[in-house]
């Protein structure tokens with residue numbers, strides 16, 4: 001068996017390792033806390049654990065893939081997102097359900113997130129020549145999600161779901177507005193001509209590395225942070 005050494009300045013591999021460990025630890029935490037979570041919040045905390053657990057498994061693969069090839073594990077990255085982002089939409093649905101959220105709202109959020117991710121994947125992989133167009137389409141779907149959560153149905157429902165849910169939804173809305181906005185930054189850094197034809201990082205390898213580091217940091221903030229907001233909601237509310 002080959003033993004791969006990580007250079008001390010290999011920040012990409014470092015963030016893949018730390019990301020794996022953080023997602024694993026968060027999953028153990030959420031799963032073990034289920035036992036002393038009030039019944040009505042159990043599904044929400046379980047979903048938080050599923051999100052970090054799915055990410056942990058993908059990070060485990062991505063870490064190994066990156067270490068042995070030096071490449072960006074774009075495929076695993078998008079499989080992870082395709083599973084976890086819709087689950088984050090489920091969280092919004094679950095916490096606003098008691099204020100009357102309909103299943104149609106969940107499908108809208110999921111459909112928009114799938115459009116956002118599939119178009120992003122095209123731009124990063126099979127149609128890099130049109131990365132700007134795919135990025136713009138993906139961004140439009142992203143803004144639709146932001147709209148639903150900040151001003152649309154989710155925001156309105158949260159207002160009627162009691163002060164604790166309203167507060168948690170507002171924090172999650174900030175995650176979507178600021179935390180999720182880190183991803184297009186990674187896309188712009190890593191995709192040739194990603195910023196309307198401009199290249200921010202000239203060297204292609206450096207550009208890919210910057211993208212992976214940005215995505216890894218964003219994932220840790222968004223997946224674990226999101227879960228912790230749900231967790232604290234489950235403790236503040238009876």
Ligand SMILES: *C/C=C(C)/C=C/C=C(C)/C=C/C1=C(C)CCCC1(C)C
Pocket residue numbers: 081084085116117119120121134135136138139142180181183184187219222223
């Ligand atoms: C746990 C993973 C999460 C929360 C992933 C979120 C991903 C995004 C919000 C990605 C958005 C993108 C754009 C808005 C434009 C460029 C392409 C993407 C897919 C990076």
